[in-house]
Amino acid sequence: MKRYPCFFVMLLAVFITGCDVAEKSKNDNLIITNVSVIDSRSGAVLENRDVIVFAGKIIEVRDSRGIATSGNGKEKIIDGTGKFLTPGLIDGHVHTGSMAGMSFAQGEEYGDLSKAYFVQQPKSYLYFGFTTVVDMNGSPDSFERFARGTLHPDLFHCGQALILEDGYPAVFVPRDVRRYVFPNQLYDNRKKDHTPGISADRNSVKKAVARVKDSGAICVKTFHEDGFSRSLWPVPSEDMLTEIRAESRQQNLKLLVHANSYESYQAMIKNGTDAMAHGLWNWDRFAAEDILPPELKYLLDKMINQGIAQFSTLQTMAGLTDLFDGNYLDRKALEMTLPPAYLDWLKSPKGSWYKESLIQDYPAGMSENDIRKRLENVLNRGQQTQKYFYERGGMVLFGSDTPSAPVATNIPGYNGYLELRRMAETGISLPDILKSATLNNARFFGLEKNLGTIEAGKTANMLLLSENPLQRIEAYNKIDLVILRGRVIDRENLAAR
Ligand SMILES: [Zn+2]
Structure with a gap:
């Protein structure tokens, strides 16, 4: 819980002032909209969610509000419609x-x-x-x-x-x-x-x-x-x-x-x-x-x-x-x-x-x-x-x-x-x-505080899949994006050729 106030202060700075903090953090703010979040704890599919990421951490998972923006265009927005988001x-x-x-x-x-x-x-x-x-x-x-x-x-x-x-x-x-x-x-x-x-x-x-x-x-x-x-x-x-x-x-x-x-x-x-x-x-x-x-x-x-x-x-x-x-x-x-x-x-x-x-x-x-x-x-x-x-x-x-x-x-x-x-x-x-x-x-391994689920406060290590891995195991080979500590990586950029 300790880290939330810090995040919110920085977010506020991003949204309101466009100051130095905003400049440094402009690539850190990520919103994946309208995605089906896979709850690795319960095995449930949580449909139509927005997942908000800031500075490498998940800060909120909420009911989707459609395409969310802060109004200043500084965050990266990924349309998750029809896709599935799992923990890394x-x-x-x-x-x-x-x-x-x-x-x-x-x-x-x-x-x-x-x-x-x-x-x-x-x-x-x-x-x-x-x-x-x-x-x-x-x-x-x-x-x-x-x-x-x-x-x-x-x-x-x-x-x-x-x-x-x-x-x-x-x-x-x-x-x-x-x-x-x-x-x-x-x-x-x-x-x-x-x-x-x-x-x-x-x-x-x-x-x-x-x-x-x-x-x-x-x-x-x-x-x-x-x-x-x-x-x-x-x-x-x-x-x-x-x-x-x-x-x-x-x-x-x-x-x-x-x-x-x-x-x-x-x-x-x-x-x-x-x-x-x-x-x-x-x-x-x-x-x-x-x-x-x-x-x-x-x-x-x-x-x-x-x-x-x-x-x-x-x-x-x-x-x-x-x-x-x-x-x-x-x-x-x-x-x-x-x-x-x-x-x-x-x-x-x-x-x-x-x-x-x-x-x-x-x-x-x-x-x-x-x-x-x-x-x-x-x-x-x-x-x-x-x-x-x-x-x-x-x-x-x-x-x-x-x-x-x-x-x-x-x-x-x-x-x-x-x-x-x-x-x-x-x-x-x-x-x-x-x-x-x-x-x-x-x-x-004692890493649950940061890893293992898609929940506020955890490291933003996630996979955006085009198929539901709870329906077909081959979905793990249908990765669109790898999100690593908040950084969005196209799968093809990881390939050896
Ligand atoms: Zn071994």
Whole structure:
């Protein structure tokens, strides 16, 4: 409430005097008239509304008075007749520091391509309506790079993740350089042979969580991953998990855990977390079952009772199946979201490296079609668990995990749109999909004061759609305008070409 008097004084100055304030603020005053406002809280469509924006904030949503003007012609007026206004979308699980389709080493080798990718990346999120993203594991450099240009979503982050020494994903980096790549590795007191450069003191849970907090994070991310049900890597001890939980609470940071298997879900439900960063698609000893077994239902019920939320990140698995779709790279959306030269590289023989390495994980001679079917099975399990979790009242959060790996089929922005469609395919209602990608995420991350709904006092992050997203999920690809902190952007100005 404190800020309203200030706004009104400035508005008065704009309307009456045309003074300095008016000059500075003439582009800040925006009225969207006669629009259907989508209430992400109730799922209602509020027809014939005017939405008044000033200095990047929504100051009023009222019954329409037709074309409103202050009389001095200084405000920008958008006729919303026949259009739908939603809050900007929030993708709660992204990785702004990695590239879809290129490893870090390739990024060094093809410096111009990677540079162009990172310049376009924030605009691609906006192109598909994501006006806020939460990075679950990135570096200060990647955050700075993401927010460098004028057009970028609001960026929040979990800092650099807490990673058990010799655990996932530290194992993918040579041991002697891990301390530089993963400054928040956790010292494992069960071991004798420690990773070079880490110590019991500096790499304690307490100090690692404190570093995350100091980096400006709103959350902490850690991992419980033994090797995709193959028992390849160590996972944190129960004592360590308890300590991570306690320290993150102490620092007022949401705890998000990479967990996607029956065993990792079990461990995290026992030891406590705020959310699972992935769906439950590895069913471990129930892997032969086609239908969600009672043991998993029991586990999901426990999770719901404890108020643990879930990012299902269906696109983590769906993206892998898309590697085997020969037409994926020809989709129009990729032209809009990737620099032309980068897309050409993905289409070149070099661009298929990730798919080739994935095939190596399967028995020799297995056909691509059979690999795809296996991946689709895993995706189907993720969807079954998400459906059960949702139907029993679990807190569904929205996250696309873009890119989940350097996989060419997790394109910034577009991957989030595909995640929305997957959720619809799973059976989540359209109002609840919108809620998960707006209000649920805003509440979970403590951003509700400014984000998640179209209401007075909130940041003016909104989408003007030509179709109603409560009737058809494809409406999220019918964006006319992206409104970012009050700034009106034509969608085509965000496209890569
Ligand atoms: Zn992730």
